[in-house]
Amino acid sequence: MAKDALLIEEWDDVEVVLHPVKKGDVVDGIVALEDIPQAHKIARRDMDKGHVLIKYGCPIGILTKPVKKGSWIHSHNLMTGLNERPTYEYKKGEVASLPPSNKTFKGFVRKDGRVGIRNDLILIPTVGCVNANCEHMKREFLTRHPEASSQIKIVVHPYGCSQLGDDLSITRKILLGIGNNPNAGGVLVVGLGCENNRLSSFMSEFRNADMERVSSFNCQDHEDEIAYGVQEMERIYALMQKDQRVDCPLSKLVLGVKCGGSDGFSGLTANPLLGKVAEVIGASGGKVGLTEVPEMFGAEQLLMNRARDEGEYEKIVALINNFKDYYARNGQVCYENPSPGNKDGGITTLEEKSLGCVQKGGHMEVEDVLDYGDEFRVPGLSLVNGPGNDIVACTDLVAAGATLIVFTTGRGTPFGSIVPTIKLATNHNLASKKANWIDFDAQAVFEEGFIPVRDRLLDFVLEVASGRKTKAEENGNVQIAIFKQGVTL
Numbered sequence: 001m002a003k004d005a006l007l008i009e010e011w012d013d014v015e016v017v018l019h020p021v022k023k024g025d026v027v028d029g030i031v032a033l034e035d036i037p038q039a040h041k042i043a044r045r046d047m048d049k050g051h052v053l054i055k056y057g058c059p060i061g062i063l064t065k066p067v068k069k070g071s072w073i074h075s076h077n078l079m080t081g082l083n084e085r086p087t088y089e090y091k092k093g094e095v096a097s098l099p100p101s102n103k104t105f106k107g108f109v110r111k112d113g114r115v116g117i118r119n120d121l122i123l124i125p126t127v128g129c130v131n132a133n134c135e136h137m138k139r140e141f142l143t144r145h146p147e148a149s150s151q152i153k154i155v156v157h158p159y160g161c162s163q164l165g166d167d168l169s170i171t172r173k174i175l176l177g178i179g180n181n182p183n184a185g186g187v188l189v190v191g192l193g194c195e196n197n198r199l200s201s202f203m204s205e206f207r208n209a210d211m212e213r214v215s216s217f218n219c220q221d222h223e224d225e226i227a228y229g230v231q232e233m234e235r236i237y238a239l240m241q242k243d244q245r246v247d248c249p250l251s252k253l254v255l256g257v258k259c260g261g262s263d264g265f266s267g268l269t270a271n272p273l274l275g276k277v278a279e280v281i282g283a284s285g286g287k288v289g290l291t292e293v294p295e296m297f298g299a300e301q302l303l304m305n306r307a308r309d310e311g312e313y314e315k316i317v318a319l320i321n322n323f324k325d326y327y328a329r330n331g332q333v334c335y336e337n338p339s340p341g342n343k344d345g346g347i348t349t350l351e352e353k354s355l356g357c358v359q360k361g362g363h364m365e366v367e368d369v370l371d372y373g374d375e376f377r378v379p380g381l382s383l384v385n386g387p388g389n390d391i392v393a394c395t396d397l398v399a400a401g402a403t404l405i406v407f408t409t410g411r412g413t414p415f416g417s418i419v420p421t422i423k424l425a426t427n428h429n430l431a432s433k434k435a436n437w438i439d440f441d442a443q444a445v446f447e448e449g450f451i452p453v454r455d456r457l458l459d460f461v462l463e464v465a466s467g468r469k470t471k472a473e474e475n476g477n478v479q480i481a482i483f484k485q486g487v488t489l
Helices: 128-144 165-179 199-204 225-240 270-283 300-304 310-329 340-344 350-361 390-400 428-433 444-448 450-465
Strands: 014-017 041-043 052-055 058-063 104-109 120-125 152-154 184-191 214-218 246-249 254-259 287-290 366-370 380-384 404-409 421-425
Touching: 014 052, 058 350, 104 450, 120 128, 120 165, 120 225, 128 152, 128 184, 128 225, 165 184, 165 199, 165 390, 184 199, 184 225, 199 214, 214 225, 254 270, 254 350, 254 390, 270 287, 270 350, 270 380, 270 404, 270 421, 270 450, 287 350, 300 310, 300 350, 310 366, 380 390, 390 404, 404 450, 421 428, 421 450, 444 450
Parallel strands: 120 152, 120 184, 184 214, 254 287, 254 404, 287 380, 366 380, 404 421
Antiparallel strands: 014 041, 052 058, 104 246
């Protein structure tokens, strides 16, 4: 018999309804006092105004009015309980402890020993003025090499000129990180010649594993920049043709985890399922990156309690507080409610969203904390400084070295990053309705349990790492975006 609702922790004040409920329906022994949408919350008991509501075994907000058992709990009667500067304390908590997996995938081993899961020729404009020139080069090249259509990626962006200080350095840092990603089998850097992001300075910082496969030029220096660019692409592509996939251990996989367009099932199906896959990869020596700092607010203490030591704990505190300071500098409230789509899907407060979001990293120890644009340094789980915005956050993970992103969603999105992006649906309805976007249905955990579905998802991840295309790749969706907060001239 199908369940009507899910109780996450036995001391929770609410259950999550697993399908739309009508007034008068009996849900797990509770009579619904009103209509309740799928994935929203139903009260398990009578509660007074001011009651601190518990879900996931943790506070998710404060009731703004009394509620009766069977009531719908959402924005009309629940508000955030978070404040700007809570007091943190390091209390070492339990972390996941799994044996390493002997599973493998077929990847491209680079000169420095890192492994890519794609062998892309990436065109990087130093400035947005030459985006169209790069598109022209790609079109011309593909008339000669149509078989390479999925391998030619252009880092389209509007930046690189009229920028000062941190904004310019961040543009350079992210573009350099993308060019240094192990999925890059070759790189062509295309400048204009008069931009702030000077080609000579940019290339002096380039650290690709194989500089023989990296070329650069300014369009202003060549009579026919398209012909010259295609010539360089031909040279690099010829070298890339020698690359072959070989068996690689999980320790060579670099996984970025992300969520967007969440719903009330996100913290019950897709996010914890992805977390269990991340735990296997981390236990096997692979690297896992968790970003979206504003969507840690309300759950940050859980991450702090999993810090490897007090030094990493202090870094997490700084990560959280620095992002709050960024909000304050711009006159914004740190604990703004989730987006309209998130709220429609059943998420009421930021702490409720955060408690679901952080599950993408599993229950691993936090080994490292990276600033925006830094590269992964150690195996296991790293927290990466960055916003919640889907495209910006995924670009951040790519620049850090992620060769694959698994993206959970309850509302659906066609987005694809510049590395393979697996879409993990939180619910059957989305997986069925948007089968052209979604790669994997995580609601299967309700029927099958987490471990069998975890193993299937891990196998799917390794198939993608070995060359299977994601839906976003099939649709040709490739996007990047760079975090900005400074002056544009």
